[in-house]
Amino acid sequence: MEINGVEIEDTFAEAFGIQVSRVLVTAATKKLAKIAATEATGYGTSVIGCPAEAGIDGYVPPQDTPDGRPGYTIMICNPTQKKLDHELLERIGMGILTAPTTAVFDALDDADEKLKIGFKLKFFGDGFEKEVEVGGRMVNSIPIMSGDFLIDSEFGIKKGVAGGNFFILGDSPASALIAAETAVDAIMSVEGTITPFPGGMVASGSKVGSNKYKFLNASTNEKMCVTLKDEVEDTEIPADVNGIYEIVIDGVNEEAVKEAMKEGIKAACTVTGIKKISAGNYGGSLGAYQIKLQELF
Known part of the structure; x- marks a missing residue:
């Protein structure tokens, strides 16, 4: 799609x-x-x-x-x-x-x-x-x-929903950043939702736990780090992608989060240089809600 x-x-x-x-x-x-x-x-x-x-x-x-x-x-x-x-x-x-x-x-x-x-x-x-x-x-x-x-x-x-998210993959750090800002602006129009990270954008990304340090609850998502794509064997970053930002959304209900994700993704896809939209999940082990990207449209 x-x-x-x-x-x-x-x-x-x-x-x-x-x-x-x-x-x-x-x-x-x-x-x-x-x-x-x-x-x-x-x-x-x-x-x-x-x-x-x-x-x-x-x-x-x-x-x-x-x-x-x-x-x-x-x-x-x-x-x-x-x-x-x-x-x-x-x-x-x-x-x-x-x-x-x-x-x-x-x-x-x-x-x-x-x-x-x-x-x-x-x-x-x-x-x-x-x-x-x-x-x-x-x-x-x-x-x-x-x-x-x-x-x-x-x-x-x-009871609301937290952790709705999508990844914006761009051909450069600048294109990914512009798309992320554009997505956050679009999400502001969806009542009952917030993007809690600085400026609405997640620069760090993370995964549950750690591969090396067992005392950590979360650590860097090495498969999505652009500076590691030539070092990590199972990288999930395409060769033509050099910038990635994540947008995380909390909402008063699942419907609000879905609407915010939809509007944010649509806005991000208007920016030149964006190659792909993905999302973060842990196979269903983290939360009860699975929001499928393609079904948003």
């Missing part, structure tokens, strides 16, 4: 279940809202080493937010409910409450459960906290130096 002359390999991306939250951060300006959203989602690339996977879902204009101010939806994900509760409390408390003019609202419509994040954070008000109505909902109002910080009492979580 080909798209714009780019081969779509007959393989699948192996994804796994994860607990997902979706939070709306608003502020007086779009710039301030994005700063807070960025702070709250930092150090959130992969649960291989990070305490959560996190990223910005998308921009929300003032007419669509409870307080009539610009905002961004963010997603914070963790394999367990207990750890996600902890991450939400710390990331909102330290990354958003501390940021100028911000407010925080639950943005997950079909939650499986609710966590009392705002109820816990309200005690920062030291007895001066109160409830107020904003946009038809009752929220906690916490007095802080710059004014009042507003936050919903409860935030929904649900």
Whole structure:
């Protein structure tokens, strides 16, 4: 199968279940809202080493937010409910409450459960906290130096999907990078998904475990390292490929991840020099979801 002359390999991306939250951060300006959203989602690339996977879902204009101010939806994900509760409390408390003019609202419509994040954070008000109505909902109002910080009492979580992915193989490092950036831009239009790695792009790649060092949970995917293609006997890199990037996607459900993968792959295939689209899997041993690339189209 080909798209714009780019081969779509007959393989699948192996994804796994994860607990997902979706939070709306608003502020007086779009710039301030994005700063807070960025702070709250930092150090959130992969649960291989990070305490959560996190990223910005998308921009929300003032007419669509409870307080009539610009905002961004963010997603914070963790394999367990207990750890996600902890991450939400710390990331909102330290990354958003501390940021100028911000407010925080639950943005997950079909939650499986609710966590009392705002109820816990309200005690920062030291007895001066109160409830107020904003946009038809009752929220906690916490007095802080710059004014009042507003936050919903409860935030929904649900079982989502993490690790949806595809590899972009280009004839040069530049073509692969441009295609990866183009793919991430396209994925931003798919609501309920994030690309948690820096700039949405994975430079490192990895495999489960290690061939040599047994103390590692993950190590370099030597079969997909362009500088090793002449050294590794079972390399998976074609001779005309000299640049590779991976895009990893987390979503509120499998359908959202599939849509993001589809849009990202289509966008990547518009870039000159892209030779092939592949995906990462471990034969089904890592996760319960097998998203077949060719079936996306």
